[in-house]
Amino acid sequence: MAHVQLHDIAHGRAGDKGNRLNISLIAFRAELWPILLEQVTVERVHALFRHRGATKVVRYVLPKLQAMNFVIDDVLEGGVNSSLAVDAHGKSHSFRLLGLDVEVPDNLLQKVDFKHFPATTLEGAVGETDKNRALAAESASSA
DSSP: OEEEEEEGEEEEEEETTTTTEEEEEEESSSGHHHHHHHHSSHHHHHHHHGTTOOOEEEEEEEEEGTTTEEEEOSSSTOOOOTTTTSSSGGGGHEEEEEETEEEEEEEEEHHGGGGGGEEEEEEEESSOOHHHHHHHHHHHHHH
16 A cells, blocks of 8 residues: 555545535546545544634535535634634635545556546546556456
8 A cells, every 4th residue: 555645646626605614525537536435534534624623524425426525614713704814715725635645555556647647628638648548448448
C-alpha cells in the first residue's frame, strides 16, 4: 500500500450557505472510487474539521457519479458575513479535505499515472498519458 493525498486521486468542489459547508469529492477514475468510499468516512472528515467547530457531518454517496458530498455544520464561524476570519468561504476548505491521506494498493499505482491525471470531458479525456490510454483500453476491452 502507498500513501497519497486525496488530490492525487480526486478533485473537490465546495460552497457555503450560512454556517454550513458543502464539499463534493469526485474520483478521477472509476478504479479509485472504492478507495474514496472506504477511506473518506464521516468520522475522518469530522476529525479533519473538528478544530473549526464542526458539530455534524453528513455524507451523501453518489455512486453513478463516483462522487460523494459532505455537508458539515457549524464550521464557518457563523458564516461569511459573521466571521472575522480572513477567508471563511467554503471554497477554501475543499483544499483541507483534498490534503487527507489515503492508502492506494500498489497494483493500482502501477496501472495509473497519479501525477498526470487527465481532465475529462463528456467526449473523452484531454491530455492523456500513455499509461492512462492503456488503462482506458484495458477497461474498454474488459467491459
